[in-house]
Amino acid sequence: xxxxxxxxxxxYHHISPEIGPxxxxxxxxxxxxxxLVDAGYSTLTCDEFADFLAGKxxxxxxxxxxxxxxxxxxxxxxxxxxxxxxxxxxMFVVTGLIGDGPIRPxxxxxxxxxxxxxxxxxxxALWTAGSTDSAMLRWSEIxxxxxxxxxxxxxxxxxxTRWDLVSKTREECLAHMRHEFxxxxxxxxxxxxxxxxxxxxPQGYFADDYVNLAQAFGFRYLYTTQTHGxxxxxxxxxxxxxxxxxxxxxxxFLHRIWIASHPVVGPLYxxxxxxxxxxxx
Numbered sequence: 670x671x672x673x674x675x676x677x678x679x680x681y682h683h684i685s686p687e688i689g690p691x692x693x694x695x696x697x698x699x700x701x702x703x704x705l706v707d708a709g710y711s712t713l714t715c716d717e718f719a720d721f722l723a724g725k726x727x728x729x730x731x732x733x734x735x736x737x738x739x740x741x742x743x744x745x746x747x748x749x750x751x752x753x754x755x756x757x758x759x760m761f762v763v764t765g766l767i768g769d770g771p772i773r774p775x776x777x778x779x780x781x782x783x784x785x786x787x788x789x790x791x792x793x794a795l796w797t798a799g800s801t802d803s804a805m806l807r808w809s810e811i812x813x814x815x816x817x818x819x820x821x822x823x824x825x826x827x828x829x830t831r832w833d834l835v836s837k838t839r840e841e842c843l844a845h846m847r848h849e850f851x852x853x854x855x856x857x858x859x860x861x862x863x864x865x866x867x868x869x870x871p872q873g874y875f876a877d878d879y880v881n882l883a884q885a886f887g888f889r890y891l892y893t894t895q896t897h898g899x900x901x902x903x904x905x906x907x908x909x910x911x912x913x914x915x916x917x918x919x920x921x922f923l924h925r926i927w928i929a930s931h932p933v934v935g936p937l938y939x940x941x942x943x944x945x946x947x948x949x950x
Contacts, residue, residue: 672726673730681735686786697917705756707919722902737869740792741773752819756819762823762825763853763871768805771809773810812860812861830849867892892911899939
């Protein structure tokens with residue numbers, strides 16, 4: 670049996686008709702997911718991705734779809750499209766921003782008024798104002814997606830704060846991060862029955878002491894926002910690369926995944942992009 674050489678991990682945030690940064694339109698997301706199905710790709714769970722990293726046979730055309738933060742639009746638009754195509758994704762949720770309340774309408778329902786979806790910049794303003802319900806998921810919606818098999822849920826801290834930027838000392842920073850791990854794990858256990866070994870760094874920041882702290886809390890698989898590298902079998906599970914998706918259709922999407930997983934083209938592309946970034950820096 671052939672097995673995957675590399676598994677690309679794709680990073681989404683918003684699936685919304687609202688125009689803005691890190692936002693993919695429902696139309697383009699639908700086209701991307703249809704493209705995966707038509708091209709014969711398998712979407713992995715995080716545990717299946719972990720099995721790949723451990724050397725277990727994995728279908729050659731495999732991809733891991735990840736979503737960050739836990740926005741309401743993931744329920745309204747991403748969930749119905751994943752369900753339509755029988756695909757799976759993983760979401761890293763900021764547990765302290767998830768609210769309570771009944772399930773709101775989503776796009777798979779006919780004849781309903783969908784909730785207004787704030788843009789990314791509006792969502793961040795609502796975070797700052799402490800009024801997150803109109804921007805973020807509720808636990809009832811998370812449980813519904815989990816029951817439907819479209820999403821599984823993992824940790825993205827409790828508040829999404831860059832404590833390295835606001836703490837007076839490194840010791841204070843690490844103390845805050847310990848609380849982030851503890852509080853987020855407690856909420857995942859309360860609402861979903863357990864924690865996870867998969868963790869995504871808020872705003873992409875991490876350092877060696879952060880990694881050590883995460884491992885001490887039982888996180889074995891650490892997801893970054895770094896794009897230009899390959900996730901290969903038997904490689905470092907504490908530094909998982911992810912592709913940031915553009916608001917484009919299936920043709921671009923499938924080409925980008927092909928580049929990311931190719932044993933020759935992929936490393937050359939990553940070196941070229943890293944060189945360009947160094948020049949800009």
